[in-house]
Amino acid sequence: MTEAVLSPVPQPLVPQGAVGRLFAFVRRLVREKPLGAAGGAIFLVFLFCGIFADFLAPYGMNETNLEVRLEAPSLAHPLGTDHLGRDVLSRILIGAKLSMIVSFLAAGIGTLVSLVIGVLSGYLGGKTDMILQRGVDAWMTFPDLVLLIVIISVVGPGIPQIVIVLGLLYGIAGSRIVRGAVVTVKESMYTHAAQSIGARTLHILARHIVPNVMPVLIVLFTTRIGAVILTEAGLSFLGLGVPPPEPTWGAMLSGTGRTYMYLGPWLALAPGLCLTIVVYAINVYGDALRDLLDPRMRGSR
Amino acid sequence: MYAYLARRLLALVPTLFFASLIVFISMRLIPGDVIDLMLAQNDITTGQDRARIEAALGLDQPVYVQYFRWIGGVLTGDLGTSLWQNVPVTEQLKATLPITFELGFLSLIVALTVALPIGVYSAIRQDTAGDYIARSFSLLMLAVPGFWLGTLVMVFPSVWWRWAPELEYTPFFTDPLANLAHMIVPAILLGLSMSAVTMRMTRTMMLEVLRQDYIRTARAKGVGEWLLIARHALRNGLIPVVTLIGLQAPLLIGGAVIFEQIFVVPGVGLLLLEAVFQRDYPVISGVFLVVGVGVLLINLLVDVSYGWLDPKVRHE
Numbered sequence: 160m161t162e163a164v165l166s167p168v169p170q171p172l173v174p175q176g177a178v179g180r181l182f183a184f185v186r187r188l189v190r191e192k193p194l195g196a197a198g199g200a201i202f203l204v205f206l207f208c209g210i211f212a213d214f215l216a217p218y219g220m221n222e223t224n225l226e227v228r229l230e231a232p233s234l235a236h237p238l239g240t241d242h243l244g245r246d247v248l249s250r251i252l253i254g255a256k257l258s259m260i261v262s263f264l265a266a267g268i269g270t271l272v273s274l275v276i277g278v279l280s281g282y283l284g285g286k287t288d289m290i291l292q293r294g295v296d297a298w299m300t301f302p303d304l305v306l307l308i309v310i311i312s313v314v315g316p317g318i319p320q321i322v323i324v325l326g327l328l329y330g331i332a333g334s335r336i337v338r339g340a341v342v343t344v345k346e347s348m349y350t351h352a353a354q355s356i357g358a359r360t361l362h363i364l365a366r367h368i369v370p371n372v373m374p375v376l377i378v379l380f381t382t383r384i385g386a387v388i389l390t391e392a393g394l395s396f397l398g399l400g401v402p403p404p405e406p407t408w409g410a411m412l413s414g415t416g417r418t419y420m421y422l423g424p425w426l427a428l429a430p431g432l433c434l435t436i437v438v439y440a441i442n443v444y445g446d447a448l449r450d451l452l453d454p455r456m457r458g459s460r
Numbered sequence: 461m462y463a464y465l466a467r468r469l470l471a472l473v474p475t476l477f478f479a480s481l482i483v484f485i486s487m488r489l490i491p492g493d494v495i496d497l498m499l500a501q502n503d504i505t506t507g508q509d510r511a512r513i514e515a516a517l518g519l520d521q522p523v524y525v526q527y528f529r530w531i532g533g534v535l536t537g538d539l540g541t542s543l544w545q546n547v548p549v550t551e552q553l554k555a556t557l558p559i560t561f562e563l564g565f566l567s568l569i570v571a572l573t574v575a576l577p578i579g580v581y582s583a584i585r586q587d588t589a590g591d592y593i594a595r596s597f598s599l600l601m602l603a604v605p606g607f608w609l610g611t612l613v614m615v616f617p618s619v620w621w622r623w624a625p626e627l628e629y630t631p632f633f634t635d636p637l638a639n640l641a642h643m644i645v646p647a648i649l650l651g652l653s654m655s656a657v658t659m660r661m662t663r664t665m666m667l668e669v670l671r672q673d674y675i676r677t678a679r680a681k682g683v684g685e686w687l688l689i690a691r692h693a694l695r696n697g698l699i700p701v702v703t704l705i706g707l708q709a710p711l712l713i714g715g716a717v718i719f720e721q722i723f724v725v726p727g728v729g730l731l732l733l734e735a736v737f738q739r740d741y742p743v744i745s746g747v748f749l750v751v752g753v754g755v756l757l758i759n760l761l762v763d764v765s766y767g768w769l770d771p772k773v774r775h776e
Contacts, residue, residue, distance in 0.1 A: 297478030301752045304714035305732065309748045312736040313489045389605055393718060396607045397733065412611050420615045427615045431608030439603035 188447060195447020201440035205433075208252055209259035218246035221404050232425055239425040250406035251429050257407050258437070261318065261391050265325035266383040270376055272330025274369070277337025282345055282360075282368060292338075298331045304393060311399045318401055321391060328390075329383045336379060340372040347371075374452040382445040385438045392434055408434050464767050468760060475756060480534070483749045484527055487741060513543060534749065540742035542735075549746035552731055557750075560727035562632065563647055563720070564712050568705065570651025571658055576701075579662025583697075584689065586667060594659065601656035606715055609649050610722040627724045646719035653715060654708055661704050662697070669697040699769050706762030709755045 189196045208215060232239045237248050280291040298306075307324060314320045344350060344367065353363050394400035395409030403410060408430040420427045521529065533540065539549035582594040618624040625645040630638040669675065670693055678692050717729030724730070728747055735743035 293474040294478050296475045297482055297752075300475065300479050300710075300755050301482070301748070302710035302714040302755065304717055305748065305751050308717065308732060308736055309486055309744055310489075312739065312741075312744055313486060385603070389603075392605055393607060396605075397718070397721060399736070409605075409607070412608060417611070417614075420611070421619060424615055424619050427608075427611050431605060431611065434608065435600070435604045438605075439600060442599065442603055 184451075188451065192447035192450065195444050195450075198440040198443030198447070202437065202444055205255055205437045205440070206259055209255040212252040212256040215252050218249040221245065221406075239423060241419065241423070241426055247426065247429055250411060251408070251433060254406050254408045254411065254430065255433070255437075257318075257401060257405055258388050258391070261322055261325070261401070262384045262387040264322045265329070265387045265391075266380050268323065268326025269328075269330035269333060269383050269387075270380045272327060273333035273337045273379060274372075274376060276331065276334035277341055277372070278364060278368060280334065281338040281341030282364065284342075288338075295331055295334060303328060303390060307390065307394060308397070308399060311394065316394075316399050316402050318405075321394065321400060325387050325390060329386060333379050333383065337372060337375060340375045341368055344368050344371045378445065378449045378452055381441065381448055385441040385445065388434065388441075389438055465764060468763055472756060472760060476753065479752045479756065480531055480749070481527075483745055483752065484530060486748070487745045488523065488526070539746035539749070542743050543740050544738055545740075549743050552743060553728070553746060553750055556726060556728045556731045559629075559725060560713070560716050560720070560729065563643060563650065563716055563725060563727060566643055566647035567650035567654060567712060567715070568708075570648050571654040571708070574652065575655040575658035576662055576698075579659045580666055580689070580694070580697075582659070582663045583666030583670065595663075598656040598659045601653060604653070606649060606653045607718045607722065609653070610646070610719055613645060613649065614722065625723060629724065629726050642723070643725065646723040646725060650712070650715045650719050654711060657708065657711075658701065658704055662701055665697045665700050666693060669693045672696075699766070702766055702769065703762055706759040709758045713751055713755070 185196075188199070239247050241247060241250075276291060276295070280288045280295075306328060310324050311320065314324070350363060350367050353367055358366075391400055392407065392409030392412075395407040396413040398410075398413060400409055401407045411430040412427065537550060539553070541548050542552065545552075578594050578597075582591045585591050613625060626638075626642040629642055632639040675688065675692055678688055683692070713729070716727060717732060719725065720727045720729035721733055728751065732744065732747045734740075735747065
């Protein structure tokens with residue numbers, strides 16, 4: 160109530176409610192960043208396919224039919240069949256589902272880890288900041304893929320492990336960006352004002368710091384989705400990702416499938432093409448989002 | 461310059477300590493039943509072997525003793541012995557590191573020859589069709605998975621023209637040409653996948669430099685466009701690109717793991733993968749540590765050369 164007394168602001172012109180704001184944002188995205196909007200739309204198509212994969216897939220993902228082994232694309236099998244007569248389109252769709260599950264969960268965990276480390280490091284500062292940042296330095300020294308391979312070699316492959324390890328990997332790396340944003344907000348007038356009237360630290364964090372680094376978190380989450388999809392595919396390709404018989408796009412390009420590609424070259428096309436398109440789309444959308452929400456982050460990839 | 465060097469070296473100490481902790485802790489996370497699995501996988505079942513492996517992994521000591529024994533060994537050049545091949549890890553690294561270095565060096569040359577001219581062109585002709593094509597290409601290269609490119613190169617030429625990339629490794633000093641014939645395909649693919657970031661960075665830096673006052677001055681006094689670019693813009697614009705070589709080092713090693721696997725190049729990446737599938741933990745932790753420290757040292761070298769190229773940095 161006190162807020163209303165202190166600031167008699169007229170009704171803002173921005174549309175009210177979550178749905179109104181979402182529509183306003185989409186309109187702005189389409190007008191100012193058409194390419195980014197297109198990327199977002201393509202990604203939504205993949206997301207849709209992933210969510211409804213079980214209904215859309217014409218055959219079961221592991222339904223073998225040895226009479227139609229290694230058949231070229233046809234009406235019955237639009238993307239052909241593999242060496243066990245499994246329908247490639249169905250496997251691609253289920254692969255989309257797995258990609259979406261892993262990438263949303265891992266990017267979510269990653270963003271949360273970035274937030275916690277970034278806030279601890281940026282808001283508390285001092286020794287905590289120094290020790291945490293040296294740790295982050297050391298972590299980021301190791302190449303992503305090598306770090307993943309080593310950790311997976313210890314904890315073993317599997318969806319939960321992959322999600323947690325990928326989340327941790329990108330979360331720690333992304334904490335740098337959150338920390339930078341937190342430091343800026345911490346030095347702002349309203350944070351100082353809140354501190355001077357004796358607001359508790361948790362209150363300041365929840366009401367001032369976190370809402371103001373929200374744009375950074377949204378951009379971070381979006382750009383991480385593409386990175387997670389690519390890295391998970393790389394791991395599956397090496398045989399260290401989601402274990403078979405789950406048909407991930409990375410795994411479809413590796414292992415036994417590889418030897419049959421010489422007889423059925425179409426097997427080599429669909430999974431890679433899907434990966435490229437979906438990652439390209441989300442990258443372009445992420446770039447546009449960053450330009451609209453948080454121009455400061457430009458070029459910080 | 462020496463003060464700068466000393467400061468950089470000192471700043472490296474805590475990072476190195478944390479890096480060693482990461483390697484150490486990740487190896488301590490090995491669950492106990494993994495040893496059973498290792499034994500089963502390798503058809504060894506006697507009780508003595510269990511004790512031998514536990515001792516080799518240092519699991520029979522308190523944690524802090526384990527750490528100091530391990531780090532003491534590392535500092536004296538002892539990274540342990542491979543569990544299954546009975547060869548010191550340092551020997552395996554000595555055999556594989558030069559091969560990965562060669563692959564990395566070739567890829568870097570490919571990446572720079574592709575990225576620098578296109579990046580510069582993109583900046584000079586900002587917002588033209590050529591610029592858009594170049595930028596779209598670099599965005600595309602960021603999205604294409606390297607292992608897919610590798611797979612395509614393996615499959616399609618052989619289906620269409622009965623040509624396949626060489627997969628047999630020949631040491632460079634035995635037959636340089638045969639060696640290059642094998643390395644060139646993975647090097648081109650790895651270089652292409654690295655060129656995207658370099659291209660973007662070169663473009664940004666050149667755009668920044670082209671907006672400076674001294675460029676306007678040079679243009680005003682009538683310096684020709686090509687001389688302007690070569691003499692005034694490139695020299696200043698390319699200094700930050702040097703740092704990229706440091707930033708690319710982790711990317712390069714990650715890519716090396718993938719391409720060494722596809723093209724059967726017996727480098728560090730392949731060593732790591734084979735060790736992972738055999739659960740050869742001393743080898744895994746050795747490669748892990750050496751790769752991390754290697755990246756740190758490359759970054760140090762790059763920082764130092766940066767200070768040498770750009771006097772402004774030294775005196776900050």
